[in-house]
Amino acid sequence: SQQGEEDPQALSIQEGENATMNCSYKTSINNLQWYRQNSGRGLVHLILIRSNEREKHSGRLRVTLDTSKKSSSLLITASRAADTASYFCATTLGTGTASKLTFGTGTRLQVTL
Amino acid sequence: ETGVTQSPTHLIKTRGQQVTLRCSSQSGHNTVSWYQQALGQGPQFIFQYYREEENGRGNFPPRFSGLQFPNYSSELNVNALELDDSALYLCASSREQGGGANVLTFGAGSRLTVL
Numbered sequence: 001s002q003q004g005e006e007d008p009q010a011l012s013i014q015e016g017e018n019a020t021m022n023c024s025y026k027t028s029i030n031n032l033q034w035y036r037q038n039s040g041r042g043l044v045h046l047i048l049i050r051s052n053e054r055e056k057h058s059g060r061l062r063v064t065l066d067t068s069k070k071s072s073s074l075l076i077t078a079s080r081a082a083d084t085a086s087y088f089c090a091t092t093l094g095t096g097t098a099s100k101l102t103f104g105t106g107t108r109l110q111v112t113l
Numbered sequence: 114e115t116g117v118t119q120s121p122t123h124l125i126k127t128r129g130q131q132v133t134l135r136c137s138s139q140s141g142h143n144t145v146s147w148y149q150q151a152l153g154q155g156p157q158f159i160f161q162y163y164r165e166e167e168n169g170r171g172n173f174p175p176r177f178s179g180l181q182f183p184n185y186s187s188e189l190n191v192n193a194l195e196l197d198d199s200a201l202y203l204c205a206s207s208r209e210q211g212g213g214a215n216v217l218t219f220g221a222g223s224r225l226t227v228l
Contacts, residue, residue: 033216040201042117042219043156088155092215100146100169101217103155 006089006107014112019076021107023089024069030092032065033101034074037086046074046087079111115140117220119204125226131192134223136204138185144168145187146217147179148203156203162187163209191225199227 007022025032031050035043049056049065049072056063062075076083086108090101118137126132138145144163148156158171162181176192185206191198201224205217 035219040222040224042203042221043205043217044219045216048216090155100158100161100171101156102158103148105155 006087006104008107009105010108010110012110012112013079015079015081017079019079019083019109019111021074021087021109023072023074023104025072025089025091025102025104026070027091027093029067032063032072033090033092034061034063034072035088035090035103037088037106039085043088076109079109081111081113084109084111117204117206117218119202119220119223121223122221123224123226125228126194127228128194128196130194130227131190132194132225134189134191134202134204134225136187136189136206136220138187138206139218142206142208142218143185144207144209144215145181145185146205146207147187147189148205149173150201150203150222152200159189194227196227199225201225 005024013019029051031048033048034046036046037043047058047061047063049063060077065072086106088103088106090103117139120135146161147159149159150156159173160167161169165181178190180188201222203222204220207215207217
């Protein structure tokens, strides 16, 4: 079963605009990661935020984490057509199975020129 | 350094058949995980292998089995294929470091169609 839900399911914006995706999860976590997937191919890791962190930046990406609300957001600033992809949040629940990621349902982002 | 490679990229099987999917881990990684991704869904964890032993399993029946070899490559075997097994199968490798924060490197996937 999916751990969480991404919102919105689909998002269409123009190049240069910002894109915000939200992720909610159900259980306590050790960390949360965001991955990107182009057109049914493999996933690429974007950023990891630990449960004791509230905000993290990487280039044009900004991730926030609110453990009290069990939610996270991914902001992509100044979007480009190449950002078109599906974005997934993924949580890790415990030690010993650190490679067991529980993914959300994903947000499909379309960036048009 | 090489990434994660999977083979075959596409395959078609009929119900009841068996399939073997293969994965070569990224250099320096010692843990392999397999995920199933149905169309329009997020990946679901099948199992993880560390030091050639299964180390964690998701909610998948025993007809899903795997192997990890001394060179950290891996196989996923699915017996008695069902129509619902049609999906993209993703292999991911990582370096087990403890601390509950593994970043996974994914392969491009093997797309299985069961007719």
